[in-house]
Amino acid sequence: MSQPLLRVDNLSKTFHRRGHSVHAVQGVSFTIHAGETYALVGESGSGKSTTGRTILGLTPASGGTVEFDGVPLLTRNAAQWRSLRKDIQIIFQDPLSTLDPRRTVGYSIEEPLIIHGVKDANQRKKAVVEMLVQVGLNATDAGRYPQQFSGGQRQRIGIARALILRPKLIVCDEPVSALDVSIQSQILNLLMSLQREYGLAYLFISHDLNVVRHVADRVGVMYQGRIVEEGESGALFTQPQHEYTRYLLKAILPAEPVASAR
Numbered sequence: 001m002s003q004p005l006l007r008v009d010n011l012s013k014t015f016h017r018r019g020h021s022v023h024a025v026q027g028v029s030f031t032i033h034a035g036e037t038y039a040l041v042g043e044s045g046s047g048k049s050t051t052g053r054t055i056l057g058l059t060p061a062s063g064g065t066v067e068f069d070g071v072p073l074l075t076r077n078a079a080q081w082r083s084l085r086k087d088i089q090i091i092f093q094d095p096l097s098t099l100d101p102r103r104t105v106g107y108s109i110e111e112p113l114i115i116h117g118v119k120d121a122n123q124r125k126k127a128v129v130e131m132l133v134q135v136g137l138n139a140t141d142a143g144r145y146p147q148q149f150s151g152g153q154r155q156r157i158g159i160a161r162a163l164i165l166r167p168k169l170i171v172c173d174e175p176v177s178a179l180d181v182s183i184q185s186q187i188l189n190l191l192m193s194l195q196r197e198y199g200l201a202y203l204f205i206s207h208d209l210n211v212v213r214h215v216a217d218r219v220g221v222m223y224q225g226r227i228v229e230e231g232e233s234g235a236l237f238t239q240p241q242h243e244y245t246r247y248l249l250k251a252i253l254p255a256e257p258v259a260s261a262r
């Protein structure tokens with residue numbers, strides 16, 4: 001098989017807080033190939049978000065290595081990070097946390113282009129309109145403010161902002177868990193169609209196995225900071241090997257599809 005797009009090897013993160021240590025991530029290793037969706041699942045506190053944030057350099061790692069396109073990430077300086085961050089973007093559960101309420105949606109989507117030195121304002125505006133349409137919004141929405149949109153529409157804006165730099169990998173941190181089930185399926189379908197169109201890879205972080213089973217190619221099950229089981233999505237859901245995976249599967253309702261299967 002070709003070289004992975006992302007290789008995470010023995011990653012660890014320990015937080016020190018008021019005299020005690022929290023081993024949030026302990027020796028986590030996995031790979032993601034171009035165009036693939038790799039999901040990290042597990043209950044709250046299992047270390048999923050910390051893994052994602054550490055890969056992105058938003059949280060410094062305590063140990064381990066991360067390679068993106070064969071280039072080591074964790075040892076990079078700020079300038080090197082910035083050039084690489086073009087290729088790795090993130091979508092959060094609550095897009096309002098990244099969308100400035102005083103800025104128009106058009107500006108929020110355009111901003112990454114400004115940060116990454118696209119000087120031609122007309123080119124930037126054209127890209128924003130294309131992006132809005134691509135995520136199912138209207139060109140006129142560029143002049144509106146985040147508070148004027150529903151949760152699902154705001155997630156579409158977050159996706160447009162993440163996608164405008166044409167990244168190779170998007171870390172999706174609980175991207176649909178704040179949304180109603182009917183809206184969840186729309187957003188998941190949008191993510192999957194964008195993946196097909198742009199060959200995107202996703203690191204998909206979710207506590208919801210019903211969501212994961214419809215989007216993931218491979219799944220890593222996290223428990224207390226470690227990946228306790230990893231496998232192809234189909235096999236993991238039908239023949240779980242680890243006791244904790246079986247426990248998680250028991251806790252979900254019988255297959256209620258939230259999105260069209262791949």
Ligand SMILES: Nc1ncnc2c1ncn2[C@@H]1O[C@H](COP(=O)(O)OP(=O)(O)OP(=O)(O)O)[C@@H](O)[C@H]1O
Binds near residue numbers: 022050
């Ligand atoms: N900045 C921080 N300082 C101290 N401890 C932290 C910090 N961030 C996370 N933790 C701890 O690390 C552990 C893993 O948290 P993390 O958020 O990565 O889990 P998670 O699986 O993503 O869960 P959730 O979905 O609830 O965010 C938890 O015990 C959490 O309290």
